[in-house]
Amino acid sequence: MRLTHVVRAAVAAAAAATAALVLPAVASAHVTVNPNTAVQGGYTKVTFRVPTERDDASTTKVEIAIPTDKPIASVSLKPVQGWTAVTETSKLTTPIKTNDGELTEAVSKITWTADANSGIKPHQFQEFDVSLGPLPQADQIVFKALQTYSSGEVVRWIDEPAAGAEAEHPAPVLKLSKKSDTAAAATTATAGPTVAADSSDTSSSSNGTAIGLGIAGLVLGLAGLVVGILAYRRTPSAPAA
Template identity: 85%
Template structure:
C-alpha cells in the first residue's frame, strides 16, 4: 500500500510541475503584430494574430486603430475567407506629401467581421494581413485593438508599453528603426540567418515544451527517490 501511495505522489508531482511551467505560456496569449519591427520610410506587410482566449465563446470581430498623429498614406488589407473588412478614414491635421500630391485623409481604423461559420472558435486563432507605407519617422506605432466575442464581451487591447511595467492588455506595437540603423543588421544577416517573427514564436513554444519536459523529469526523479526510500525501509518483524 505504501508503494502505491509513493507512485501516486510521484505522478502528481510530475503533473503539477508541468502545469506550473506551461501556465505562463498559455496566460500570455494576446493580439499581436508580426513581424514587430520595420524601417521608417519603407513599406511593410504586417499580420495581426488573434487567438481565442475563451472556452465558451468565439471571436466574431476585430477592430484595429491606425494612428493618425503619425499617419500612413497607404493602408490596404488582404481578404480573409469568411471575414468582411471595412475601413474608416479621418481628416488629417497635417496633409502627407507624396509623389502624387498631398494626402488629406488617411485610413484610421480597420474592422474585420466574421460570418456565421468563420468566427474564431475556442482553441483557435486567425491572422489578418495589412500592407502599410510609407512608415512614419517615429520610434513605434501602437495599434490599439478591440476583440469582440459571441457572448458580447469586448476585450480592449489598448495598453501602451511602459518601462518596468507589464500591461494587462497590451496593444500590438510595431517598432520602427531608421534606415542607417539597418546597415549593421544587414551585415550580420549575411553571416547568419535572422530570426523571423514566426521562428521567434516557435522558439518560445520550444522553450515552453522544454520546460514542461524538465518538469516531468523532476517529477519522475521524485518518484524514483520515493521508491528507493520505500525499499530501504526495514520490514516490520513479527
C-alpha cells in the same frame, strides 16, 4: 512498507515534479500584429491575428485604429472570406507630402465585420492582412484594437506598453527601426560565423528551457527514489510469528 510501494511513490513524485516544471503557464491570448518589426520609410505587409477566448461566443467584429499623428499614406486590405472590410479616413492636422501630391487625409480605422454565418468560433483564430507604407519615422506604431463578441461583449486591446509592467489588455505594437540600423545588423550577421538555427528562436529557447527543467524534475524524482529505498532498508523487519 514494501519496496515496490516505495518505488511507485518515488516515480509518481518524479512525474509530478517534472510536469510542474515543464508545463508552461497558459497565457491569455490577445490580438497581435505579425511580424512585429519593420523599417521606417518602407512598405510592409502585417497580419493582425485575432483569437476567440470565449467558450460560448464568437468574434463577430474587429476594429483596428491607425494612428494619424504620424499618418500612413497607403493602406490596403486583403479580402477575407466571410468578412466585410471597411476603412474610415480622418483629416490631417498637418498635411504630408507624398509622391502623388499633398495628403490631407489618411486611413484612421479599419473594421472587419463577419457575415451572418461567419465569425471566429470559440478557441479558433482569424488573420487579417494589411499592406502599409511608407512607414513613419517613429520608434513604433501602436494599433489599438476592439474585439466584439456575438454576446455583445467588447474587449478593448488598447493598453500601450510600459517599461517594467505587463498590460492586461495590450495593444498590438509594430516596432520600427532605421534603415541604417537594419543595414548594420545585416552586415554584422554576414561577418559573423554561420550558425544553423531553428525557424523560431523563441520556440527553440522555450523548448531548451523546458528540457532543462524536465531534467531537473527527473533528478529530483530520482533523489526521492534513493531516499525511499534507504528508508526502506533502515526499517527493521517485523519478527516472524
